[in-house]
Amino acid sequence: MSQASDPAPTRALRADAQRNRARLLEVAEEAFAERGTGVSTEEIARRAGVGVGTVFRHFPTKEALLQAVFIDRLTRLGEQATALSDSEQPGPAFFTFFALVVDQGSSKNAFADALTAAGINAEAAASGVSGEFAGALMELLTRAQRAGEVRSDIGVTELKAVLVGASRAVEQVGDDPTSRSQIIAILLDGLRPPVTPRPAVNPTAAPQ
Amino acid sequence: MSQASDPAPTRALRADAQRNRARLLEVAEEAFAERGTGVSTEEIARRAGVGVGTVFRHFPTKEALLQAVFIDRLTRLGEQATALSDSEQPGPAFFTFFALVVDQGSSKNAFADALTAAGINAEAAASGVSGEFAGALMELLTRAQRAGEVRSDIGVTELKAVLVGASRAVEQVGDDPTSRSQIIAILLDGLRPPVTPRPAVNPTAAPQ
């Protein structure tokens, strides 16, 4: 998943090894999402139906496994962003992506963590994924801004932060769809350009 | 701090014990904020200048210590909310509180956790603090809504979620004041009543 054959030094993995690696990534993502990054490697191994040894053969460290999961997530997100940024309708594309992120992020704090990692984490940064992701986001954002559908005073940094925040906020209300959509509405409205230059700071209009 | 003399079964603590307990709470809050809830009890003890034994005498469990810190935070927040809800200007009061929470929350993830706990955590719920906090918030919110300064389609639940999200978002950008205020602007704009019933979904209007 998200890993083509690289013309690399290392010989291709044996079939079972590939399967196991993939399954581990998958299962680990789930486990981290459900129980936080505190899950034991043994638990992950069990879920994947392999021995601990196998986990460590593929990922030299629990930390490395976490990274791999994050990078995987980020990669997929980046791809989705890129796909959407080709859209003819920059506004909808932008908001679709936003909703998509938030949806995936809810009840999956590992996801928000991945986003967080994108900004902060050294490994992720080194791997380049983080940069690609930021690039894709940038594209989506600026197009939507040029189309006048998103406020122009923010950049990718702020957008990433808001994405993280939104995921957390939604995560907070569980799966009550009403709350969820209200929260998203708040965020989306906030992201649109302020309707008038300034809707007046003071409440002179209509004294209650 | 935030603990008056209750007419309780337990005899008052000895002077040194009171000092230690307070200092522990203080130090623990700091430690949890800086390094996450993973900090060892020993580290907390060291910071407070006491032995581990003392930590466990005051808080039978690490978990209990965490709870105490959260409850403390929540209590203070609740007090601030209550104070503000008396204001003559419900709108500004509301937004002030919002900013206040976000400010305290940034770079202090323990804070966001406290908010989280308010919704989820059994102990906090049992202690009643969580309810008081929700009450205070409710007051602030409904007044601001009645004054037409905050969108009317949300309730306390959503507000709490947004507060958590906002804290996380701001935490994300470190202390860059520009990013920070941009993010807050997004949130606040989103919380205001939608200016027109709906600013039009399609981009026909004014192609720049």
Added chain:
DNA sequence: CAGGATACGGAGTGATGACTCCGTTTGTCA
């Protein structure tokens, strides 16, 4: 200030969890 009660410090304990090692199994290639 003496005596008892209350707290304290910190070495010790048990559990848990990341990571290693090696005998056994499985895939692959000729």
Added chain:
DNA sequence: TGACAAACGGAGTCATCACTCCGTATCCTG
């Protein structure tokens, strides 16, 4: 199909950490 390299499983190791226990120090009351 045979033989060898590549992978596997999982018992074992070592460090960490929450929590206990008890001899010692500190506070308080009369």
